Amino acid sequence: MSSEHMQIGEVAARTELSLRTIRHYEETGLVTPSARSQGGFRLYTETDIARLMVIRRMKPLGFTLEQMRDLMDATDRLDSGEELSAEEREEGLAQVREFERMAAERVTDLQTQLARAEEFAATLRERLAPVRLA
Structure with missing residues (x-):
């Protein structure tokens, strides 16, 4: 092997x-x-x-298997080394750009969720602080 x-x-x-x-x-x-x-x-x-x-x-950004496949197909075509027409190349790049846009949007959403989760955890810590001092 x-x-x-x-x-x-x-x-x-x-x-x-x-x-x-x-x-x-x-x-x-x-x-x-x-x-x-x-x-x-x-x-x-x-x-x-x-x-x-x-x-x-x-996966953690919530993309479906079909979306993953679509991105893989687009990048495979762009990376294949075969001659692509200007239109085919631009179509592939447009697909990748759209995935980049969706990923950035989902990252922002996750950052918001994380901030809310951290606020919640801090609220619970504050609530328990007097109990810990007792």
């Missing part, structure tokens, strides 16, 4: 995703192992890991 290829266990450790999640992403077409060993084990490359990391970062 080439040192460039990793089995699913190493990929799971590096990405902090479960084996089940990685297999699910494979079943849904989000990521495909680059190769299989003679024994049939899935083999992944650094490129596959990078793809899984993008997916992992999209």
Whole structure:
């Protein structure tokens, strides 16, 4: 086995995703192992890991599997090295820009939620402060 290829266990450790999640992403077409060993084990490359990391970062922002697939398709086309027409290239870039906009919006929403959660925790600490002093 080439040192460039990793089995699913190493990929799971590096990405902090479960084996089940990685297999699910494979079943849904989000990521495909680059190769299989003679024994049939899935083999992944650094490129596959990078793809899984993008997916992992999209998940907490609430992107659906379909949206993840759409972004992956757009970036795959842009990164394919094949000659794209100006229109195809701009369409792909427009899709990526839209995902960037949605991600920024969701990050702002999460920051607001975090601030509210921190305020709530502070309120509870203040309420318990007199009890701790007693």
